[in-house]
Amino acid sequence: MTERTFTLSEARALLPEVRARIDAIVAARADLAELSYALRSGQPTRLGGKPELKGYEARIDEAVGWFTIQGIEVKSLTPVLIDFPAYHGGQSVRLCLLEGERELTWYHRTELGFAGRRRLPGA
Template identity: 30%
Template sequence: MDVKLFTVEEANGMLPDLIADLKVLQKLADDIEEKQRELLRAKARQRSSGASDGEDPFFEAESMIDFLKMEGELLVGNFARKGVQLKMIHPGLIDFPAMIDGENVLLCWREGEERVMHYHTWHDGFQGRKPLA
């Protein structure tokens, strides 16, 4: 599979749409976490009450969480389909494969930055970020 290479201008041009997609994904991730916490509390309440009528009272909540997780996987996949690498959801961290001075690198954007201003090698990762010239 060929890797799409981005220029800094292309990466920065994609950022507004990617940031919008990231915000949707962040909200979804937060919703999943909250629903999982609610489910755990409900299960703990049921265990402490000892009540059980044979039916699974958590089927609907568990199904909703599974559905939201599938939706999240699709959203994450959208980043890959655009040729970028979503490294983190919270805080947002997106890498764009690129070529600088004949070397394969990743242009790196972190949530809160106005534009792509750094890059790193494929092996160095975020800690090896260097400013773009």
């Protein structure tokens, strides 16, 4: 299967849905952490029990699956870090978005990863 690549415009056009999916992951992740702790420690919680824990895990998996179907790479869930495969200046890059960022203004060369992160020109 050929890897999908995005133009900056295509990636930015997906941002409303991307942000909504990230927000859903963040909310489910927090509830999952709280519920997991409560179940391990035997503390009562308003979040439910094992069935609800499985539900939070399923919500996260569903959101990750949506990114995968779109051709967007999920690099981390804590914090959420996603990459859009792209080309910049003839090089393979990743347009990257970190949880909490509202705009797509960063990229890194594919082979460098997050450590090579730079601002997009004009961003």
